[in-house]
Amino acid sequence: MAQVNKTSEKLDKAAFAADARSLLRRSFKGSLATIEHGNGYPYASLITLATDPSGAPIFLISTLARHTANLVKDPRASILVDATGALADPLQGARVTVGGRAEKAGDEAIRRRFLSRHKEAQVYADFPDFAFWRLQVEGAHYIGGFGRIYDLEPSELLVPLQGAEPLVEAEPGIIAHMNEDHADALELYATAFAEGASGPWRMTGIDPEGCDLVLGQEARRIAFAVPVTTPVEARQELVRLAAEARKRLPQQ
Structure with missing residues (x-):
């Protein structure tokens, strides 16, 4: 029975990891949490999102924004993405928090993938105060509703690109x-x-x-x-x- 339970748990975790990956791929936006450089408090803000080929979150932000100033001082950050939509009980919906270190990403693939998803950003993407960033994923916390909670390693959340x-x-x-x-x-x-x-x-x-x-x-x-x-x-x-x-x- 113990072996059956372990097998079932592995299958569940694989399914929830796949759901977390799909959730990130589908999302247009997320809540970015940075560390306020003035007082050390968490600071949460809304950002638009896309993903790089591996599935890591990418975003376009301005140096005039508080979250950018925070990242320059301390790159540790997390991004919450949820699929609760208009559920009357949003706690029954799926969501994932991805944590890691944010870094500027100037390669053309990041720019292309983001602007393909957010065409409106083409208006300001080349402004001198804007830059593309990527979250280097160090872990994730997935909740698929009550009792369906898993911590995910980067290898479970991201798609390997070796050979691709x-x-x-x-x-x-x-x-x-x-x-x-x-x-x-x-x-x-x-x-x-x-x-x-x-x-x-x-x-x-x-x-x-x-x-x-x-x-x-x-x-x-x-x-x-x-x-x-x-x-x-x-x-x-x-x-x-x-x-x-x-x-x-x-x-x-």
């Missing part, structure tokens, strides 16, 4: 191709697999574990059946998903 360099390098081309030539497939993914509404869904990111879709203020995460590490593998999985989606949806 070809996919990461090809990401801009894959996204452009899907958005320009296969908008119908993106709509199929969203409606068949993620209860999304019909409409012009856009792909904003792809990684070994899945892809991210956005329509207006809605975001969806589409999980792959198997990890992909190359453009060829990504194409095969995207074609398979489209075929599966057509089977699931009622014939028009």
Whole structure:
């Protein structure tokens, strides 16, 4: 019986870790907690979010903001992301707090992934006081409702990218191709697999574990059946998903 319970606990934790990863990928915003450099008190603020290919949170903030001044003095921070929405009892909803050290991230992939998700930020992204940051994840605390609470290691929260360099390098081309030539497939993914509404869904990111879709203020995460590490593998999985989606949806 003890062995059964341990197996069940491992399965539960794996499922909740996957939910935490999906929650981060889907989120447009989060609560950033920094350490107030003047008095040492916690300071919480609202920021817009995206993720890097591994799933680590990335954000665009101004040097004029208090949280930025705090991070310059002390990079330790945490970000709370929740999926409670309009639940009457939000404590029944899922949420995850990710902790680590924030650092500036000037590479083009971070900029592209963030602006793909937050097009409105293109207006001010190049202002001299703004910069992109990434949270170097050191751990996470996931709550899926009462009694479903787990601490997660970085290896459980982030997607390993070793061996997936070809996919990461090809990401801009894959996204452009899907958005320009296969908008119908993106709509199929969203409606068949993620209860999304019909409409012009856009792909904003792809990684070994899945892809991210956005329509207006809605975001969806589409999980792959198997990890992909190359453009060829990504194409095969995207074609398979489209075929599966057509089977699931009622014939028009």
